[in-house]
Amino acid sequence: MPDPQVLSPKSTNKGDTGLLPTGELGGGGRLKHEQVQEYILGKIVSEQLRPGDALPSEQQLADSFSIARTTVRQAMAALEGDRLITRVQGRGTFVHEDARLRLGKGLNIFALVVPELLSGFYPSLQHSFEESVSNSQSQMLVCCTRNDLDKQGNIILQLIDKAIAAVAIVPTIALPTPAFQIHQLQRAGIPVVLCHRSVEGVVAPMLGLPFETIGKLAAESVLGRGHRRVAIFSGQRAKATTECYLTGFREALAQEGVELREDFCYFGPADMLNLTEDKTGTMQSLRRMMGDADPPTAILATFDSMAELLYIQIDQLGLSIPEDCSLLGFGDSIRHGVLQQQIASVTVDEAELGRRAAEILTRMRCGELPIEHSETYMMPVEVYQGPSLGRVTKATS
Numbered sequence: 001m002p003d004p005q006v007l008s009p010k011s012t013n014k015g016d017t018g019l020l021p022t023g024e025l026g027g028g029g030r031l032k033h034e035q036v037q038e039y040i041l042g043k044i045v046s047e048q049l050r051p052g053d054a055l056p057s058e059q060q061l062a063d064s065f066s067i068a069r070t071t072v073r074q075a076m077a078a079l080e081g082d083r084l085i086t087r088v089q090g091r092g093t094f095v096h097e098d099a100r101l102r103l104g105k106g107l108n109i110f111a112l113v114v115p116e117l118l119s120g121f122y123p124s125l126q127h128s129f130e131e132s133v134s135n136s137q138s139q140m141l142v143c144c145t146r147n148d149l150d151k152q153g154n155i156i157l158q159l160i161d162k163a164i165a166a167v168a169i170v171p172t173i174a175l176p177t178p179a180f181q182i183h184q185l186q187r188a189g190i191p192v193v194l195c196h197r198s199v200e201g202v203v204a205p206m207l208g209l210p211f212e213t214i215g216k217l218a219a220e221s222v223l224g225r226g227h228r229r230v231a232i233f234s235g236q237r238a239k240a241t242t243e244c245y246l247t248g249f250r251e252a253l254a255q256e257g258v259e260l261r262e263d264f265c266y267f268g269p270a271d272m273l274n275l276t277e278d279k280t281g282t283m284q285s286l287r288r289m290m291g292d293a294d295p296p297t298a299i300l301a302t303f304d305s306m307a308e309l310l311y312i313q314i315d316q317l318g319l320s321i322p323e324d325c326s327l328l329g330f331g332d333s334i335r336h337g338v339l340q341q342q343i344a345s346v347t348v349d350e351a352e353l354g355r356r357a358a359e360i361l362t363r364m365r366c367g368e369l370p371i372e373h374s375e376t377y378m379m380p381v382e383v384y385q386g387p388s389l390g391r392v393t394k395a396t397s
Contacts, residue, residue, distance in 0.1 A: 032067050036075035044084065044099050055085065055093040081366040083189055098189040109139045110361060111159050113169040115147040119305035121332030121350035128354030129168060136362050138165060149175040156181050166191040166361035171199050173238040191364035191371050193357045197240045205360050205375040207353050211241055214381055215248030217346045218328055221383050222298040223256050226392035227326065231264035231289050231296035233282065233306055245302050264289055264296050283313050290317060297325060297392050304331030307343045322390030335384065344389035348379050
């Protein structure tokens with residue numbers, strides 16, 4: 001709130017709203033643009049300026065404060081960056097619809113909403129996102145949905161209630177994320193970046209994973225080592241991910257005259273929250289496949305946590321990797337654990353994805369980018385040559 005002895009409102013001119021001060025700015029060790037910010041903030045807090053109200057023009061404020069217009073512009077840019085005002089070209093400057101909410105409860109916190117925390121590429125995503133937001137003098141809140149749509153909806157409502165600054169979200173796939181969950185955040189003026197996959201009906205920046213390309217790279221990797229009988233294991237058969245994997249995988253196999261056998265495909269229960277919850281189901285399917293007269297010589301797991309489970313279960317069956325069966329996963333280019341380092345994998349630089357997400361959210365929050373824009377960037381992928389992928393041997397051919 002400004003010092004009332006420094007700024008005093010004009011009181012008599014026709015049409016005057018009492019929003020313009022008279023006289024020069026005082027000192028007090030504060031920069032002039034900071035005093036302009038404080039003056040406008042005081043009007044919003046005292047409700048003399050309400051959401052949607054128009055502010056005086058930059059020239060009017062400059063004349064009234066007896067300061068340069070560039071100083072006023074600096075103050076307005078800061079207020080806009082904090083999403084307290086909004087500028088509409090050709091119309092003017094207005095108090096942001098959520099200004100009171102932000103002043104009352106707003107937190108300078110960026111939220112990261114993910115299906116899980118400790119496996120696959122999620123540790124790298126968290127670390128890089130946190131490092132990036134801390135560089136912008138913000139804090140991070142991590143929320144885990146466990147791939148549960150209802151839990152994700154409750155988390156979003158809590159983030160809105162706390163007036164979180166921005167949200168990066170990896171949408172659920174066990175059940176597709178509905179557009180209205182993301183729209184709630186956007187209507188509250190909270191910038192959103194979608195990670196890994198889009199949400200149908202939502203216009204928001206998206207840092208995506210090229211699932212068809214991932215499936216194609218996986219198939220090319222096993223084919224290049226002579227494998228022709230290949231199985232696939234996936235936690236769910238989700239349209240946004242697994243079906244895209246399968247499309248790329250089958251296309252690459254078909255180019256070499258190889259067909260993916262349906263009985264060599266495992267998909268977890270549709271309501272399974274964790275990719276590795278169905279340990280009994282994976283073991284039964286693995287035992288059946290490996291007991292076939294012509295068993296698979298290589299297995300693709302559509303996520304590293306599933307690949308790690310299969311690595312252990314293949315050993316429990318008394319088989320050796322890669323001599324009896326090769327194994328290929330999908331995950332982060334940074335191989336965090338000892339077991340993960342043993343598994344060959346199609347990989348994505350999830351740390352770079354986290355940095356990009358934080359950068360885009362910061363630009364949106366500062367008004368450099370609109371909340372609803374359709375920037376899409378597909379992350380590049382490559383193959384990590386782990387020892388679990390070998391060539392076909394006489395024993396397996």
